[in-house]
Amino acid sequence: MEHPVYITNSLTRQKENFIPLNPPHVGLYVCGPTVYGPPHLGNARPYITFDVLRKYLTYLGYKVRYVRNITDVGHLESDADEGEDKIAKKARLEQLEPMEIVKLYTDLFHLAMEQLNNDKPSIEPTASGHIIEQISMIEKIIANGLAYESNGSVYFDVTQYSKQHHYGALSGKVLDDLIAGAGEEQRVLEGQEEKRNRADFALWKKAMPEHIMRWPSPWGLGFPGWHIECSAMSSKYLGETFDIHGGGMDLQFPHHEAEIAQSQGCNHVAPVKYWMHNNMITIDGKKMGKSLGNFIHLEQFFTGNHPLLTQAYAPMTIRFFMLQAHYRSTLDISNQALEAAEKANQKVMNAFGTLHKLKPSSNNTANIPDIRKQITTALNDDLNTAIALSHVFEMVRLINAAYAGIEQLSEQTIAEFTSIYHDFVFGVLGLRNDQTGDSSDVTGLMDLIIAIRTEARNKKDFATSDKIRDALAQLNIRIKDEKNGVSWIKD
Amino acid sequence: MEHPVYITNSLTRQKENFIPLNPPHVGLYVCGPTVYGPPHLGNARPYITFDVLRKYLTYLGYKVRYVRNITDVGHLESDADEGEDKIAKKARLEQLEPMEIVKLYTDLFHLAMEQLNNDKPSIEPTASGHIIEQISMIEKIIANGLAYESNGSVYFDVTQYSKQHHYGALSGKVLDDLIAGAGEEQRVLEGQEEKRNRADFALWKKAMPEHIMRWPSPWGLGFPGWHIECSAMSSKYLGETFDIHGGGMDLQFPHHEAEIAQSQGCNHVAPVKYWMHNNMITIDGKKMGKSLGNFIHLEQFFTGNHPLLTQAYAPMTIRFFMLQAHYRSTLDISNQALEAAEKANQKVMNAFGTLHKLKPSSNNTANIPDIRKQITTALNDDLNTAIALSHVFEMVRLINAAYAGIEQLSEQTIAEFTSIYHDFVFGVLGLRNDQTGDSSDVTGLMDLIIAIRTEARNKKDFATSDKIRDALAQLNIRIKDEKNGVSWIKD
Numbered sequence: 001m002e003h004p005v006y007i008t009n010s011l012t013r014q015k016e017n018f019i020p021l022n023p024p025h026v027g028l029y030v031c032g033p034t035v036y037g038p039p040h041l042g043n044a045r046p047y048i049t050f051d052v053l054r055k056y057l058t059y060l061g062y063k064v065r066y067v068r069n070i071t072d073v074g075h076l077e078s079d080a081d082e083g084e085d086k087i088a089k090k091a092r093l094e095q096l097e098p099m100e101i102v103k104l105y106t107d108l109f110h111l112a113m114e115q116l117n118n119d120k121p122s123i124e125p126t127a128s129g130h131i132i133e134q135i136s137m138i139e140k141i142i143a144n145g146l147a148y149e150s151n152g153s154v155y156f157d158v159t160q161y162s163k164q165h166h167y168g169a170l171s172g173k174v175l176d177d178l179i180a181g182a183g184e185e186q187r188v189l190e191g192q193e194e195k196r197n198r199a200d201f202a203l204w205k206k207a208m209p210e211h212i213m214r215w216p217s218p219w220g221l222g223f224p225g226w227h228i229e230c231s232a233m234s235s236k237y238l239g240e241t242f243d244i245h246g247g248g249m250d251l252q253f254p255h256h257e258a259e260i261a262q263s264q265g266c267n268h269v270a271p272v273k274y275w276m277h278n279n280m281i282t283i284d285g286k287k288m289g290k291s292l293g294n295f296i297h298l299e300q301f302f303t304g305n306h307p308l309l310t311q312a313y314a315p316m317t318i319r320f321f322m323l324q325a326h327y328r329s330t331l332d333i334s335n336q337a338l339e340a341a342e343k344a345n346q347k348v349m350n351a352f353g354t355l356h357k358l359k360p361s362s363n364n365t366a367n368i369p370d371i372r373k374q375i376t377t378a379l380n381d382d383l384n385t386a387i388a389l390s391h392v393f394e395m396v397r398l399i400n401a402a403y404a405g406i407e408q409l410s411e412q413t414i415a416e417f418t419s420i421y422h423d424f425v426f427g428v429l430g431l432r433n434d435q436t437g438d439s440s441d442v443t444g445l446m447d448l449i450i451a452i453r454t455e456a457r458n459k460k461d462f463a464t465s466d467k468i469r470d471a472l473a474q475l476n477i478r479i480k481d482e483k484n485g486v487s488w489i490k491d
Numbered sequence: 492m493e494h495p496v497y498i499t500n501s502l503t504r505q506k507e508n509f510i511p512l513n514p515p516h517v518g519l520y521v522c523g524p525t526v527y528g529p530p531h532l533g534n535a536r537p538y539i540t541f542d543v544l545r546k547y548l549t550y551l552g553y554k555v556r557y558v559r560n561i562t563d564v565g566h567l568e569s570d571a572d573e574g575e576d577k578i579a580k581k582a583r584l585e586q587l588e589p590m591e592i593v594k595l596y597t598d599l600f601h602l603a604m605e606q607l608n609n610d611k612p613s614i615e616p617t618a619s620g621h622i623i624e625q626i627s628m629i630e631k632i633i634a635n636g637l638a639y640e641s642n643g644s645v646y647f648d649v650t651q652y653s654k655q656h657h658y659g660a661l662s663g664k665v666l667d668d669l670i671a672g673a674g675e676e677q678r679v680l681e682g683q684e685e686k687r688n689r690a691d692f693a694l695w696k697k698a699m700p701e702h703i704m705r706w707p708s709p710w711g712l713g714f715p716g717w718h719i720e721c722s723a724m725s726s727k728y729l730g731e732t733f734d735i736h737g738g739g740m741d742l743q744f745p746h747h748e749a750e751i752a753q754s755q756g757c758n759h760v761a762p763v764k765y766w767m768h769n770n771m772i773t774i775d776g777k778k779m780g781k782s783l784g785n786f787i788h789l790e791q792f793f794t795g796n797h798p799l800l801t802q803a804y805a806p807m808t809i810r811f812f813m814l815q816a817h818y819r820s821t822l823d824i825s826n827q828a829l830e831a832a833e834k835a836n837q838k839v840m841n842a843f844g845t846l847h848k849l850k851p852s853s854n855n856t857a858n859i860p861d862i863r864k865q866i867t868t869a870l871n872d873d874l875n876t877a878i879a880l881s882h883v884f885e886m887v888r889l890i891n892a893a894y895a896g897i898e899q900l901s902e903q904t905i906a907e908f909t910s911i912y913h914d915f916v917f918g919v920l921g922l923r924n925d926q927t928g929d930s931s932d933v934t935g936l937m938d939l940i941i942a943i944r945t946e947a948r949n950k951k952d953f954a955t956s957d958k959i960r961d962a963l964a965q966l967n968i969r970i971k972d973e974k975n976g977v978s979w980i981k982d
């Protein structure tokens with residue numbers, strides 16, 4: 001098969017032709033959430049990005065196995081291997097068994113993914129469900145001389161690894177800086193004295209007596225480090241080397257750098273052919289952070305229940321907003337930008353309705369572009385959804401112009417536009433019209449109400465038409481009189 | 492706190508006062524599905540039954556931790572410890588990694604549970620995620636002299652166990668019959684020759700070379716037996732002895748009998764205080780079975796897409812139907828019975844609408860019963876939802892009679908009935924009106940349409956009122972003129 005896609009490989013910093021290891025199969029691994037709190041805006045971008053990538057590769061005929069994990073143990077509060085496990089801490093605060101926390105927030109995460117119209121992954125392994133695989137991998141790394149036990153914990157020996165491999169190849173970090181701890185506060189960190197070197201990272205941590213989440217291991221009771229889970233689960237379900245590993249740019253270091261070192265240190269091969277990283281989101285120009293008061297949960301966007309938000313935003317508004325930027329660009333979110341995205345998505349959806357009402361002409365007017373080719377060209381170029389959307393808008397403009405009688409579209413072009421909506425707007429980009437609830441009944445009832453209103457107005461019965469307008473306003477439904485008929489929108 | 496509930500304990504065959512081990516906490520474990528196919532009718536009854544139990548105990552003020560597992564490995568096709576793993580076989584047939592099968596059918600199961608309005612469990616552990624805990628438990632049972640290794644597999648030694656304990660106490664099976672294999676075909680079964688006795692069951696099975704799902708263990712590569720997972724996961728999340736273990740009656744033997752033996756053999760204590768079992772479902776008087784062609788998936792009920800079904804049945808119809816019988820009774824399903832359940836549920840839902848329209852009288856008519864007390868008395872008596880529903884129907888009758896002017900209800904009684912709907916109809920029983928889609932918008936638009944129609948009729952404008960009737964008919968919505976106003980129903 002042909003391989004038309006180019007993607008930017010974070011490891012080589014080059015745009016590379018994407019050729020899978022075993023076409024038509026594609027192995028895709030994306031780091032999933034640590035389930036200790038409600039899903040937030042930072043969860044939306046990577047999962048929307050890689051959902052679109054998977055949908056596009058599937059559209060092209062690849063068979064994608066998409067593995068996205070659930071981190072339900074081992075993610076410590078600090079990247080320096082000290083502090084409390086994030087989930088155990090939350091459990092202590094909420095007086096629940098850690099696995100109740102895991103269940104609660106995994107379910108909320110799944111709900112948010114569904115609302116954002118992200119397809120479910122093929123496999124969704126949990127860290128706690130793969131302790132054996134992690135222990136086996138650690139044992140091999142120790143046997144290969146690249147990890148050591150210290151006081152019931154096991155650490156990866158970065159210095160030893162660096163004698164043969166380039167630790168920092170992905171992130172651009174320099175080992176000497178890491179060892180010196182340059183730029184970090186010179187704190188005395190719990191557990192740091194067990195390491196041979198400051199840059200070493202934990203593969204296994206000894207459980208303190210207060211730790212509920214613990215398993216037996218060759219090094220005593222403990223729990224796995226955060227990084228090893230992704231190496232163990234990706235190799236189990238996708239093989240020792242697989243095609244694409246995705247995640248947010250904030251995971252490049254230490255998480256992904258550690259994954260490369262662990263897999264190389266265990267299996268003597270590089271684990272990933274293409275590394276892809278989405279860029280970060282800012283809010284009103286500022287970094288997101290709990291201490292900054294601008295850390296907004298997805299559900300707060302959907303309800304509008306946050307002091308920084310002037311209204312509720314439908315999940316599709318968030319999705320549309322994300323797709324308007326290339327995944328490697330930073331993205332600044334604001335009420336203004338979201339309102340614009342909401343209108344733009346609605347415009348795309350409305351045009352699909354208009355498309356169905358068009359009367360085909362015998363010929364197209366001149367210069368109707370090949371929209372499908374333009375969209376695939378954009379997506380082939382490092383998944384440029386921003387450019388792809390601009391071509392969707394050109395299609396929307398043509399549809400509206402045809403409806404206004406300014407352009408003519410043939411039956412064939414109308415059919416092709418319909419197909420493009422299904423393949424790309426609803427398909428690969430995963431957009432939909434979710435502002436009207438149960439659309440079939442509501443749409444049917446609205447058609448009836450609009451017909452009654454039109455008849456009332458024709459009869460100059462403005463009392464009735466005003467009554468309808470007021471009653472609809474109470475349901476937040478607005479009727480708009482347009483050139484070729486009446487449309488409505490639910491605010 | 493008081494403990495008003497009585498439940499039939501399958502182990503003692505007595506109705507017993509339910510007194511939890513650590514009130515107000517209640518530990519509830521229910522055997523979850525083996526995720527190798529779409530959820531079917533047999534999955535509906537236990538999960539509805541124990542969902543109602545959990546909701547009722549929560550209503551009474553207990554704090555319930557509800558653990559329901561996912562069996563994603565180890566459930567062999569035959570209870571005699573031979574044959575292929577159900578999930579691995581399905582994977583081979585569908586050419587997928589077993590964990591893709593697990594993900595697919597776990598998601599479908601979750602969807603069906605949501606459609607049936609079963610709340611999510613507190614913890615949902617997977618068998619494959621608890622291999623270490625299962626191995627630890629097996630090691631203890633071996634150390635206690637109640638299991639033995641044979642050719643890379645480990646079997647529970649039922650004969651040895653029976654010297655001190657009553658194997659068969661739950662199921663009423665007699666050990667000598669099990670050893671003789673009375674009533675079974677005298678087949679030579681793969682793996683049977685490894686056992687000391689025919690009644691012994693597998694704790695760990697050696698993996699054949701073609702087995703994909705395998706883990707290292709002290710006995711070599713293999714996978715756990717089906718029964719040990721529930722013992723390992725229930726004790727991990729609920730303690731060595733916990734309050735209630737639920738499941739279908741078909742699981743009493745060998746699964747639950749084995750669970751008792753394993754836990755007793757490992758921890759020297761009985762694992763469960765109260766065993767609860769729901770009875771089986773028949774279809775048109777016949778046992779369900781794949782070979783009988785009457786094995787109906789839940790989704791087929793919801794779409795009506797099965798030769799035995801004359802129409803689609805909403806999830807709430809299935810739920811209502813199940814609740815009309817006591818959980819310990821057998822239940823025969825048929826189109827007639829489901830149609831009746833559909834109408835009955837709709838009647839209960841409609842009466843809630845009517846309740847809101849009632850004008851309170853200064854006093855009740857005589858003999859208005861204490862419905863809340865009647866319902867709780869029924870539920871206290873071994874969760875008798877059938878009797879509880881009969882009292883709901885008495886309330887429905889009173890509401891409709893009051894609407895027709897035959898009875899009078901005071902403001903206080905109307906408020907109490909409203910509260911009973913929330914606490915019991917929507918709450919504990921988990922019923923809802925799911926035949927109208929997105930009810931808020933649809934209800935609002937219908938109110939407007941009915942108002943327009945009423946005004947048209949008052950003005951003798953029958954052209955408009957007929958047009959409304961016809962347009963609604965196209966949406967399968969029927970308007971009914973009743974004594975005190977207009978109601979509507981979606982067919």
